Amino acid sequence: MTPIIDIENLGLDAGAHLLVKCGLGAIPPGGELRVVGSNPGWETQLAAWCRAQGHGMSMQQQDGRAVAIVTRGGADSGRWHDAVHAGHSDATLTGAVADRALSCWGLSARGATVEAGTPDIHFRLDRKDEIWADSAAVLYAQAVAAQWNPATAIDWDEPFELPAVVEDAVAQLMTYLIENEEAALIVPARFLGQVHPHFREIQSLLAIQVADEARHIEVFTRRLHLKGREPALSTAGGQASLKTLLDEPDFSVAGFLLSVLGEGTFVSLLNFLHLHAPDPVTRQIARLAARDEARHVAFGMSHLLWRLQQEPQFRTRLANAVQSRNDALANTAGLNEEVFDALILIAAGEFTPQAIAAGYVRVQQLIADMAAGRQVRLERLGFDKEAAQHLAALHTRNFM
């Protein structure tokens, strides 16, 4: 029995084609569907629609009523001949994420059916082993939940007054932090546009990481201006160190140098500021920024653990990258003296011999903590104790 649908008083100028389409979807090409309706001129409208869609149509009288017999054409299914399936939306399913994403998948959602003839869109980072981390989706969700609004999360109006020399030190430190966070923004931003959309968890995580860094730059700038200071000194050595991060073309190596070693070191620095900064605003900023940076470190670690699992020999390349960076920076001063002194003054809080002595000890301890943290992370990546200690010590004196 030929199926029948009644489009009632709905015209094809008002959406009735959806009813017909649905009816035709239930029959194979070549099959017939009967359509009846009561809107004036519906037969004419249906004939025009069928012609445009490649379906056959004829009119018959059945039981005293005009009935359209629609014969399903092959065009609607023909469009999807040779279409390709691009994995599966849910990354936890087996085979959901391809080892290599094809350029012909273009911008389609992972799991979509992609029409043959879709233009090739080339993304440089199209291999899973180059960029993947199983924890990316979880880290992204955490990042979204942990976003904070600088306008309300920080009590900018809390009254405090620092000795001028300490306030100057804060301005110097903020100047240094801003240029370091610029590098931490630009490195993931550059990779972001090169990641194939198939790896959307990675794409999303990089995007929110960029947003985190933009927020850090905002709050450091705002703290710098809080007591009417202008940005202080930016050294050639500091920027030379950061430039080596920008120049690294490999996603994994860049993530290793920036996130695991650099931002990892920064987490120590920010925790130090949270604990020892002389004013409440700097302490609040440091606490919030450290939380974000810790997530960036977690992504870097997670990706490298993934990559090393696929390619254990990649560990040698990581060690070489630290050595090369150290060689490249051999002729630079590393951390500028002004930043080092600013940290002592900040940790001192006041300009007295006793306070400076205490601040000096704290900064020495910070530098030791930073190196120890790097060593722990390197050991987690599978370097033996000796190698980890050696590489941790080779890390740039500029911290990031």
Next chain:
Amino acid sequence: MAKPLLLGAVAYAPKVVTIWEGFKEYFRRHDFEFDYILYSNYERQVEAQLDGSIDLAWNSPLAWIRAERMARARGLEAHALAMRDSDRDLCSVLVARSDSHVAITADLSALAGQVIGFGALDSPQANLIPRDHLRAQGLFAGRDYTARRFDELSGKHGDHIGGERAAALALMAGEIDAAWMIDGNYLAFAREGILPAGATRIVARSGSYDHCNFTLVSGISAASAEMAARFTELLLAMDWQDAQVRPLLELEGLKTWLPGRSSGYDLLIRAVDDEKFYDAAGNILDPDYRY
């Protein structure tokens, strides 16, 4: 390089270049030399075909009738080689606002004294066939109703649907009482929102007619019969499932090419004669026609 089969086509829109460049590439892929010449209007194209400047023409239905008449007057014969699936059994519809007198009575006599919108003077679907349809119902422009023409891009035989769109806009603006358009454009204007859902009603429809075809005039073209046959064969082999070919078919508005037929032009032939558009030898009669 072998001498190519030369096709004439009318440049009614910028996409025409994309379409025929695509066809040229398709034919080249199949080792068939093909080229095209674009004309600004169908009259010039038909004359070019009859003087042997082109081997084949992608003709509007009106151009087909003129080519057929001019060929016959010279003792030659025109053939419709192929057409789109969407060229068969079209009809024109007269659309009125749902709340209007003519829509409610559903009687053509209600058109008396009304202003009816038509497309371009040379549009088969929005002028010639509609006028003929009303005449056959005993309704004459100027006597029973007022005709308002929306003339856009004369010489394009209504391929440029601007005239029909302008009439639809005038209908919804209340400037006219009803408007003629091809059935497919009625649905297209609804999708565009020009005709709001349910705001209009079809009050009359013409009989069925065919639209464009590839026309060959035998005995005049320099191209051999084998070339025309190979052209037709390759055209009919264009497959909607082929991702390389599908964009061309989409641009040209078809799912599959069909063999040409000349049986679907009777309505337009009657209209051309009654409207005194062309004479039996294909000469242009309408003094108002500019192209």
